Amino acid sequence: MIFEKRTERIFLAIFFLIALCIPLFLEDNSFFVGKITTILILAVFVMSLDFLVGRVGLVTLGHALFYGLGGYLFVIITPEYEAVNFWIYAVYVMGISALIALVIGAVVLRTSGIYFIMITLAISQMAYYFFFDSLAFGGGDGLFIFMKPETSIFGLSFLNLDNPTHFYYLALLAVLITLLVIKIILRSRFGRIIEASRLNPERTEALGYNIFAFRLISYIIGSTLAAYAGLLFALQYGYVNPQFMTWEMSGTALVMSILGGLGTIYGAILGTITYEGLQYLFEHMSEDWMLFMGGAIILMVLLLRKGLAGYLEKLLEK
Amino acid sequence: MMANNILLETESLSKHWGGIKALDDISLQFHDRQLHGVVGPNGAGKSTLLNMLCGTLKPTSGCILHQGERIEGMKPWKFVRRGIGRSFQKTNIYTDVTCLENCAVATQRRFAGSFNLFASRHANKPVRDAAEKALHQVGLADRMNTIAAEISYGEQRQLELAMVLATDPCILLLDEPMAGMGHEESLRIIELLNELKKTYSIVLVEHDMDAIFELSDQLTVLDNGTHLITGTVDEVRNEPRVKEAYLGKDDDEEAA
Numbered sequence: 001m002i003f004e005k006r007t008e009r010i011f012l013a014i015f016f017l018i019a020l021c022i023p024l025f026l027e028d029n030s031f032f033v034g035k036i037t038t039i040l041i042l043a044v045f046v047m048s049l050d051f052l053v054g055r056v057g058l059v060t061l062g063h064a065l066f067y068g069l070g071g072y073l074f075v076i077i078t079p080e081y082e083a084v085n086f087w088i089y090a091v092y093v094m095g096i097s098a099l100i101a102l103v104i105g106a107v108v109l110r111t112s113g114i115y116f117i118m119i120t121l122a123i124s125q126m127a128y129y130f131f132f133d134s135l136a137f138g139g140g141d142g143l144f145i146f147m148k149p150e151t152s153i154f155g156l157s158f159l160n161l162d163n164p165t166h167f168y169y170l171a172l173l174a175v176l177i178t179l180l181v182i183k184i185i186l187r188s189r190f191g192r193i194i195e196a197s198r199l200n201p202e203r204t205e206a207l208g209y210n211i212f213a214f215r216l217i218s219y220i221i222g223s224t225l226a227a228y229a230g231l232l233f234a235l236q237y238g239y240v241n242p243q244f245m246t247w248e249m250s251g252t253a254l255v256m257s258i259l260g261g262l263g264t265i266y267g268a269i270l271g272t273i274t275y276e277g278l279q280y281l282f283e284h285m286s287e288d289w290m291l292f293m294g295g296a297i298i299l300m301v302l303l304l305r306k307g308l309a310g311y312l313e314k315l316l317e318k
Numbered sequence: 319m320m321a322n323n324i325l326l327e328t329e330s331l332s333k334h335w336g337g338i339k340a341l342d343d344i345s346l347q348f349h350d351r352q353l354h355g356v357v358g359p360n361g362a363g364k365s366t367l368l369n370m371l372c373g374t375l376k377p378t379s380g381c382i383l384h385q386g387e388r389i390e391g392m393k394p395w396k397f398v399r400r401g402i403g404r405s406f407q408k409t410n411i412y413t414d415v416t417c418l419e420n421c422a423v424a425t426q427r428r429f430a431g432s433f434n435l436f437a438s439r440h441a442n443k444p445v446r447d448a449a450e451k452a453l454h455q456v457g458l459a460d461r462m463n464t465i466a467a468e469i470s471y472g473e474q475r476q477l478e479l480a481m482v483l484a485t486d487p488c489i490l491l492l493d494e495p496m497a498g499m500g501h502e503e504s505l506r507i508i509e510l511l512n513e514l515k516k517t518y519s520i521v522l523v524e525h526d527m528d529a530i531f532e533l534s535d536q537l538t539v540l541d542n543g544t545h546l547i548t549g550t551v552d553e554v555r556n557e558p559r560v561k562e563a564y565l566g567k568d569d570d571e572e573a574a
Contacts, residue, residue, distance in 0.1 A: 185435050192439040193432050196423045199412045206372065206406075207424045207485055208398030209432065217433070 002183040007309070007316040008266050012179070015269060019172050023165045030164040034236070037164065039276045040171035041232045044178045046256045047268040048225035051182045053254065054263025056218040057198035058109075061117050062124030064249035065104075066223040069097055070230025071240030072131065075143040086149040086161065090231060097227035098220050105219040109212060124245055132242040142241025145234060161235060171232055175269065178225055182265050185221065194218055259300060261307025270308045322349040325519045326371065326402070326489055331380035331390075333366050339543045340366045343380070346538060346548065348489065353515040355534035356523045359563070362540040364523045365407065365493060371521065372404040372491050373397035399427075403487030407494045407523075409474045413467040417458060417477055420466055421449035424484035452484035453477075456510060472503035479510070490520045496529060508533060531555075539563070 003009045019040070026032045045067055052058045073093045078084050108119045131137050138144075151159040151170075159166045185191050197204040197211040204211055234240040243249070252275075260271020278296055282289035304311045326348040333341040341363040348354050356364050369375035371382065373394035382390040384400055412420050425448035426432055426439070453459050456476040461469050466477060475495060482490055495511075496504045508529050514520060515533070524530045530537065537554045539546040541563040547554055554560055 187438050187440075188436055189426055189430050189432050189434045189439045189442070191435075192419075192423060192426060195415075196412060199414055200410065203406075203410045203412065203481075204423065205394050206374075206398065206404055206410075207481065208395050208427050210393065210395050214432075 002180070002187050003266075005313060005317065007313045008264070010316065011266055011270065011309075011312065015266075016172075016176070019175075023168055027165075033164045033168050035280075037168045037171045037236060038233070039272055040168070040175050041229050041236065042253070042256070042276065043269045043272040044171075044174045044232070045226050045229035046253045046260070046272045047175075047178050047182060047265055048222045048229065049250075049253045050257040050260070050263060050265055050268040051186075051225075052218065052222040053257060055182075055186060055198065055265075056194055056215060056222070057201075058215060058219060058222075059117050060108075060120040061247060061250050061254070062108075062120030062122075063222075063226055063253060064245045064247070065124035065127050066097055066101065066226035067230035067233070067249060068127070068131070068240065068242065068245030069100065070094075070227035070232075071234030071244055072137065072143065073097065073227070074231050074234060075145055075240055076137070078145075078147075078149070080146060083147045084149045086151045086235075087153060089149060090228065093231050094224045094228055098224045101220040101223035102216070105216045105223070109215050109219060121247055121250075124250065125247060128242050128245045128247075131245070138241070140242060142239055142243075144239045148235065148238075167236060171236075174228065174232060178228075179265065179269075181221075181225070186265075190214070190217070255297060259297065259307055261304075261309030261311075264307065264309040267307050267309030270312075274308060322351055324348065325350050325385070326521075327383040328367075328371070329381050329383065331367070331370060331382065332378050333363075333370060333375065334378045341370070341540075342543045344540075344545050345380075346545070348519055348521055349536070350488075350519050351516060352535040353511065353520040353522055353533050355530040355537045356521065356540065357525075357527070357530055357537065358540035358546075359542075361542070363543045364540055366543075367540070368404065368491050368493050368521065368523055372402060398485055398487075401486070401488035402491065403482040403485045403489070404491040405478050405482045405493055405495055407497060409471070409478055411466050411474060411477055411481065413465075415466060416463050417453060417466055417469065417480075418446070418449055418462045420477060421452045421480055421484040422446060424481045425449045425452070425486075428486055448486075449484055452480040455483055456480040457506065472499050475499060475503070475507070479507075483514075488519060490514065490518050492520060492522045492524075494524055495522070496524060496526050504529065 003012065022036060023033055049063045052060055070093055073096050074089060077092055078089060104123060108116060108123065111119050132140050148161040151157055151161060159170055161167055193209055193214050197214055201211055230244060256271040256275045257268050259275055260267030279293055282292040286292065324347045328344055328346050331341065331344040344367065356367065358364055366375065370377050373392060377390050381388050389397065422445055426445045429444040429448065430442045453462055456479050458473060458476050458480055461473060479495060496507050504526060511520065511533055522530065522533065531551050534551055536548060537551050538548040539554060539560050546559055546563060547557050
């Protein structure tokens with residue numbers, strides 16, 4: 001069983017049950033379907049960050065770089081007025097992102113601790129300003145996706161990306177696959193060494209492991225998943241711009257993952273939903289919603305030391 | 319006794335921090351199936367020597383030869399793969415997981431692809447068997463499924479040793495394995511080391527003089543970063559320079 005905790009199984013069962021049915025009740029409300037789709041896409045992004053920060057021990061503040069890259073790469077490599085195959089191009093985008101992550105990772109992983117935070121932040125800010133100032137990539141306005149890709153596999157097409165409900169299920173599928181991929185990796189032999197090098201890097205090296213290689217591979221996996229989330233987000237809204245890769249984006253995702261319970265993975269879903277839910281609530285309550293939002297987060301972080309998942313586990317385990 | 323092969327060797331090994339010579343011009347030979355004790359007052363350079371022998375510290379000059387090959391420039395994890403395993407002075411284990419898992423991390427490298435992203439870590443019998451064997455070797459078999467943080471300090475020191483053994487080394491570099499142990503626990507470790515030196519080459523840094531006199535086949539005394547003498551226990555005991563530099567005044571200093 002890759003889901004070891006009871007709380008985890010209960011939460012995921014309830015989550016997927018509700019998530020599968022929700023569009024049935026929101027048939028004619030495409031705004032809400034779109035909103036929830038965005039939350040699911042964000043959850044994929046936050047899970048990939050939670051994996052890196054909470055499980056591999058790489059506290060990155062530059063994760064949004066890959067979120068933005070996912071969108072940019074898609075627009076850059078697709079012909080402008082031709083509907084390409086989504087799956088094939090998703091593989092292309094993730095492949096190129098993986099290569100970029102390999103190069104960036106090989107540099108940033110030479111540092112650790114606070115320096116790692118600084119260097120990941122610096123590199124993502126460099127990319128942000130590069131796209132912001134480049135005329136070829138649309139500057140601050142970014143690039144537009146004129147043709148939504150088609151999604152046929154072996155000539156069979158189930159999903160129409162122009163249909164919000166179909167897109168919703170595509171995002172839900174991404175959540176499921178990301179969750180499974182991360183959980184399988186964590187349980188694997190590779191995962192054992194990842195866990196060991198987070199708990200005690202010195203010892204792990206003294207047992208004969210090249211922890212740099214393990215961290216680099218993890219960094220590539222996390223970054224590639226983030227790029228996939230970015231690709232979905234760009235496709236949902238039909239554009240990509242430098243706002244995708246701001247450090248606020250990285251920071252917000254970090255807050256969501258801490259709120260959910262760092263390193264729990266399923267907590268990332270919980271954290272994303274809660275954060276977005278609260279923001280939606282406060283936005284409609286008051287113009288000073290940021291004030292309430294900040295207060296609510298401070299309260300939750302103070303009261304729930306191990307995040308929402310930690311709280312649930314205290315209630316449900318044993 | 320000299321007939322045993324030389325497994326590990328240092329030639330003019332030095333480590334300087336700026337102008338300070340932590341270790342200066344040390345040439346030593348470590349033989350197969352012998353226990354080589356290293357003693358000296360605090361600051362003599364014992365730990366520096368050990369850290370260089372396991373690759374975590376790079377020498378300023380000089381070289382380390384393993385089976386005739388220079389290895390001092392290699393990464394620490396490559397030392398382990400050549401069969402050079404080390405234990406730490408300060409207990410250095412994975413406190414959050416079981417004793418068995420602690421050793422399984424060490425054994426997995428030998429039996430299973432650690433870059434396998436899919437196969438479950440639990441589904442590998444050789445890894446588990448070897449980990450259990452290491453725990454048996456140090457007498458921790460009954461603690462197999464206990465979380466490492468919950469066993470006693472002495473047992474953690476045993477686990478520390480088990481993890482080194484689990485890497486299947488030829489050479490054991492042990493940094494004060496008896497530090498902070500009670501008398502009885504120390505006796506158990508001494509007994510264990512007496513057993514281990516029949517099959518392994520051991521470099522032992524230790525403050526417990528009784529233990530080191532009892533165990534050592536060869537004994538090296540370092541003082542202030544320099545190599546004072548290497549010889550049998552009796553040779554070292556009767557060397558006037560050693561008494562002067564170390565044995566006469568060690569007790570008060572060590573306690574401090």
